[in-house]
Amino acid sequence: MFSKIQMTTSTKNYSDSIKRLKQEIKNADAVLVGAGAGLSTSAGYTYDKERFDRYFSDFKRKYGITDMYTGGFYPFETLEEYWAWWSRQIYCNRYDQPQNEVYQTLRKLLQTKDFFVITTNVDHMFQINGFDKKRLFYTQGDYGLWQCAKACHQKTYDNEETVRKMIAKQHNMKIPSKLIPYCPICGAPMTMNLRCDDSFVQDHGWYEASQRYKDFIRKYQNMHILYLELGVGGNTPVIIKYPFWKMTAQNKKAVYACVNLEEIIYPKEIEKQSICINGDICKVLHDLHN
Missing domain, CATH: 3.30.1600 (SIR2/SIRT2 'Small Domain')
Structure with missing residues (x-):
């Protein structure tokens, strides 16, 4: 798909990007959230x-x-x-872990939308903060x-x-x-x-969540969908980042948004469909909600 990927660092004005992303959240038919470790880090759950x-x-x-x-x-x-x-x-x-402001703000932003979350995080913070289990797919355990x-x-x-x-x-x-x-x-x-090797057990619940994820993608694949990537790094890009790029490229109505403190990149092929914000997720979510 991206044989000549040209990675571009976002340089757009922060406030303009916030306005555009806020509008996309409001107008999109659905939002697919891809959450990585950066989301929990922004919420204060550091490992060091x-x-x-x-x-x-x-x-x-x-x-x-x-x-x-x-x-x-x-x-x-x-x-x-x-x-x-x-x-x-x-x-x-x-x-x-108590409920957390970052996750609570995200839930409020999505409360009027049809949404789904795919995450590589294993800390259960989405459910702790009241997200419906049937809208979540924990891919890594x-x-x-x-x-x-x-x-x-x-x-x-x-x-x-x-x-x-x-x-x-x-x-x-x-x-x-x-x-x-x-x-x-x-x-x-x-x-x-x-998940650390091929001995990872994918139980019945894992496959049910995987199917709900696939059903959500299929339902909105040709509609105005926002692929909202939050805190996804480069360790496992094949789970969230690359699929989001590919699905955006295949659907001219789709928008890809990336919020990250460091890795703000996207292929040149979807530049016009992309909103990339270099900033702390906590602040960005707060600005989107206000």
């Missing part, structure tokens, strides 16, 4: 610095780990320590779910009750051995339902 130290200062002292992302790949020697780490990461990013580490069957398991016990009972960076979760089918250890 003060927030990391608040939950993981002991792991930082012992192992030199400085952020939650890299810590998730650390080869802990025991499952007791592995689950002490992961129970904290799950808890602080999934269960210990959910902190609130476990699966068999061997993926011996395609089912996931809610983990809240056990995670809260792990948080309450861990000591010296270890949980009690009796709380270690094992697969009820094959007996292998459980692991996070987060």
Whole structure:
């Protein structure tokens, strides 16, 4: 499709771009939101610095780990320590979160529209903030779910009750051995339902959400649809960014909007259909709502 992609950095006036995007949200037949890590970062859910130290200062002292992302790949020697780490990461990013202004503002912006959200985020913030589950597709998993580490069957398991016990009972960076979760089918250890390799379990709920996403795209593929990309970086562009570009190019009524603090790019082929705003998502959403 984009054999000679020319990436362009947006230089348009901020206020003009806000006006145009506000008008598109108002007039579009539907809005498809693509949400990446930058959205939650803008909402304050960072994986490093003060927030990391608040939950993981002991792991930082012992192992030199400085952020939650890299810590998730650390080869802990025991499952007791592995689950002490992961129970904290799950808890602080999934269960210990109130509703948030950034997500609430986005929900208000979309409340009169037919919309759908596809996201690579796994923190459940959309549902915490009152978004209808049937309008959401979590492509990369959910902190609130476990699966068999061997993926011996395609089912996931809610983990809240056990995670809260792990948080309450861990000591010296270890949980009690009796709380270690094992697969009820094959007996292998459980692991996070987060996409990191081909063992990721796509359960019944995942496929249902995927189908609703496809149905939404099919319904509006030839209509005035706004593809609203929020905080999507370059790690997994094939999930949101590239499909949004392609669908915009295939539909002259479509508009592609990108809001990001850093990566503001788009193909030259859809320049006239694009609105790109270089700024903090929190501020941009606030300006769009007012």
